Structures are given as structure tokens and as C-alpha cells.
Amino acid sequence: MHLADGTRPYRVRVCGTAPVVSAGPFGIATDLGLEALSNADTIVVPARNDVTAPTPDGVIEALQAAHARGARIASICAGAFTLAEAGILDGKRATTHWLAADLFRQMYPDVRLDADVLYVDEGQVLTSAGASAGLDLCLHMVTCDHGTAVAAEAARVAVAPLHRDGGQAQYVIRNRQRTEAGLGEMLAWIEHNAHRELSLEDLAVQASTSVRSLNRRFRAETGQTPMQWLTGVRVRHAQQLLECSADSVEWIGREVGFGSPANFREQFRRLTGVSPLAYRNTFRARSA
Structure with missing residues (x-):
């Protein structure tokens, strides 16, 4: 899609520590290495399969440097664990997938986790809940950057509802705990x-x-x-x-x-x- 002047609203690149990075059962080819984060305006950190596994070398340092220079950083789902590990969520309100909420609180007590919302916008740092909430967060950023009309077109292309407020609940009723x-x-x-x-x-x-x-x-x-x-x-x-x-x-x-x-x-x-x-x-x- 394009803006009214014919330009594209964003130039999206995929960065990583290897030519192909794992995303569950899939492999995603990367365009650039982590050095690309040094001049990115917005960085979107995806979910990760094992939040207790070591983060690849260089990722935390690259995110910390990007945050220090003022880049906007967003996470999808369990990507919030990566931001928390980098220390850029300390003292801030954030969210993640509700299934990972208890573990997140244990690992990062300095983050004000709100597991009952779709996404949280703290200005420079944004976090979302599960996968579909990540789409809501991205549409929110498009709205902030380019207005409702452009976001509406992006939502139409994605076959998604335009506006689900970040404070809306994750639609999850948490009554499936393990019991005696x-x-x-x-x-x-x-x-x-x-x-x-x-x-x-x-x-x-x-x-x-x-x-x-x-x-x-x-x-x-x-x-x-x-x-x-x-x-x-x-x-x-x-x-x-x-x-x-x-x-x-x-x-x-x-x-x-x-x-x-x-x-x-x-x-x-x-x-x-x-x-x-x-x-x-x-x-x-x-x-x-």
C-alpha cells in the first residue's frame, strides 16, 4: 500500500543474528544483521519459543543501544521477555501473552505487567499480548504515524478490525489452573x-x-x-x-x-x- 503522495509508509527489513532464524517450525530469511538496528526508526521484536533459553549474542546490546538513541521499540507476544531482559521495561507498564504472565512476573519483578490488556503504549516502548494483539498494536502504530485513513486501509488489506483499544481484555477466562x-x-x-x-x-x-x-x-x-x-x-x-x-x-x-x-x-x-x-x-x- 502507498500514501497519498505515492510513497510507502514504511520500509520494512528483517534483521537477525543468522541468514535464517527459527520461528517455531518455520525458518525466516533475514535481510540484514543486527547492525541495521543502529539506524532503524522502529524495531519490532517478535515472539520467542523458549523464553528461558539464552538470547542470541548481540541482541540485547543492540536493543539497548537503539533504545538509548531514541528508537521506538515494540514487542509481539513473548517478545516482551527480550525487552525486559534488555532492561528497557524496568519501571514501565507492559503486557505479554497471558499464558506467560506468571513466569514473566517471576523473572522481571521490576516491570509493571498488565496481562489483562491487548497492548500497552508507553511512548518509546510498546508491548502486545498474543499474536492477534500484535496486529492490533501494529495498526495502533500506523494510526499514530499516518492517521486513521491509512490504518483503515492497512486493516482492510490484513482483513482485520481496525480498532481494538489497547485496554481491551485479552478475551481469556483464566479458570484452567491445575488442581488436586x-x-x-x-x-x-x-x-x-x-x-x-x-x-x-x-x-x-x-x-x-x-x-x-x-x-x-x-x-x-x-x-x-x-x-x-x-x-x-x-x-x-x-x-x-x-x-x-x-x-x-x-x-x-x-x-x-x-x-x-x-x-x-x-x-x-x-x-x-x-x-x-x-x-x-x-x-x-x-x-x-
């Missing part, structure tokens, strides 16, 4: 019965324990109350139906166990950051 066998059976029961009208007392009876004991076990093993867990399961089931069915939002809310459309919308927005309808429209736009 006893509670694991209870969680499986909730998974298959979440559509029913269930009270805390009903859950305690099913678990053959007291309400107090059930609350204590849930908090110890999941960090949530039983009813919070149940709500998360229902919202996750609703997400699946919103993505793949044409049923009405009201019907889906009832089907997954919410007593009223208002409660469904409230709980869905609380856990995902968007309304059920906005969530559905986003996924329809992606599949169009």
Missing part, C-alpha cells in the same frame, strides 16, 4: 453443569462438603470463589457460542446459565472487557 484430583472432579462437574441454576449451597452438596470448606479449597487451589469459577465457565461457554453460532445474545446467555440478559451482559463485560455483541462482531470481522 478431588477438586478437579468438582471442576469437571461444573464444566458440564454450568448451564443449570446453581447456588453456592448446591455446589457444596455436590462436593460433599460445607460451604465454608468449599470456599477455602477453591481459594487455595484456584484463587477464586466457587461462584467466580462458575461465572468464568459460563462466560467461556458463551464465548464459544458467540464465535460459532448465529443464535441471539439473549438465547446464548440463558443457554449457558445466566438468569437474565442484564446479568449476562454485566458478567461478560466484567470478565472480557467488551459486551457480548461487540465480542461477536470482532470475531465475525476476522472471519469475513
Whole structure:
């Protein structure tokens, strides 16, 4: 794509420490070595497969030098680990893929990690969550550089929704932690019965324990109350139906166990950051 004056908005080059760098099962040919980072205006650091593996020689130093001279640096997904290793996220707000959030906090406690958003713009340094959030971040940078019209054209070419705000949730309901066998059976029961009208007392009876004991076990093993867990399961089931069915939002809310459309919308927005309808429209736009 081109700007109104016929020029290209960016000149994109792929840099690395070798002629071909690994990206999961794929190999990506590089145009230039790390020396190209010395005069790049924007540097985008991709995700990495093993965030505990040593970073290739020269990468950290090149990023530190680029940051010191004022280059804009962005990371996609677990690429935030590379930026954190370079020290350029210290004291800053950042995000990464939610699956890697706990490890990130352990490794880099000086970074203010927010794992509940799509991307974070700290000015010179930007970070995104999972792969699709990386596209959102890139479109955000295009908007900042060249305006909404150019970003809209880029989104059209990429078959992507133009605007998903960085503060929007990652659409992930985190209720799949590993638990002990006893509670694991209870969680499986909730998974298959979440559509029913269930009270805390009903859950305690099913678990053959007291309400107090059930609350204590849930908090110890999941960090949530039983009813919070149940709500998360229902919202996750609703997400699946919103993505793949044409049923009405009201019907889906009832089907997954919410007593009223208002409660469904409230709980869905609380856990995902968007309304059920906005969530559905986003996924329809992606599949169009």
C-alpha cells in the first residue's frame, strides 16, 4: 500500500543474528544483521519459543543501544521477555501473552505487567499480548504515524478490525489452573453443569462438603470463589457460542446459565472487557 503522495509508509527489513532464524517450525530469511538496528526508526521484536533459553549474542546490546538513541521499540507476544531482559521495561507498564504472565512476573519483578490488556503504549516502548494483539498494536502504530485513513486501509488489506483499544481484555477466562484430583472432579462437574441454576449451597452438596470448606479449597487451589469459577465457565461457554453460532445474545446467555440478559451482559463485560455483541462482531470481522 502507498500514501497519498505515492510513497510507502514504511520500509520494512528483517534483521537477525543468522541468514535464517527459527520461528517455531518455520525458518525466516533475514535481510540484514543486527547492525541495521543502529539506524532503524522502529524495531519490532517478535515472539520467542523458549523464553528461558539464552538470547542470541548481540541482541540485547543492540536493543539497548537503539533504545538509548531514541528508537521506538515494540514487542509481539513473548517478545516482551527480550525487552525486559534488555532492561528497557524496568519501571514501565507492559503486557505479554497471558499464558506467560506468571513466569514473566517471576523473572522481571521490576516491570509493571498488565496481562489483562491487548497492548500497552508507553511512548518509546510498546508491548502486545498474543499474536492477534500484535496486529492490533501494529495498526495502533500506523494510526499514530499516518492517521486513521491509512490504518483503515492497512486493516482492510490484513482483513482485520481496525480498532481494538489497547485496554481491551485479552478475551481469556483464566479458570484452567491445575488442581488436586478431588477438586478437579468438582471442576469437571461444573464444566458440564454450568448451564443449570446453581447456588453456592448446591455446589457444596455436590462436593460433599460445607460451604465454608468449599470456599477455602477453591481459594487455595484456584484463587477464586466457587461462584467466580462458575461465572468464568459460563462466560467461556458463551464465548464459544458467540464465535460459532448465529443464535441471539439473549438465547446464548440463558443457554449457558445466566438468569437474565442484564446479568449476562454485566458478567461478560466484567470478565472480557467488551459486551457480548461487540465480542461477536470482532470475531465475525476476522472471519469475513
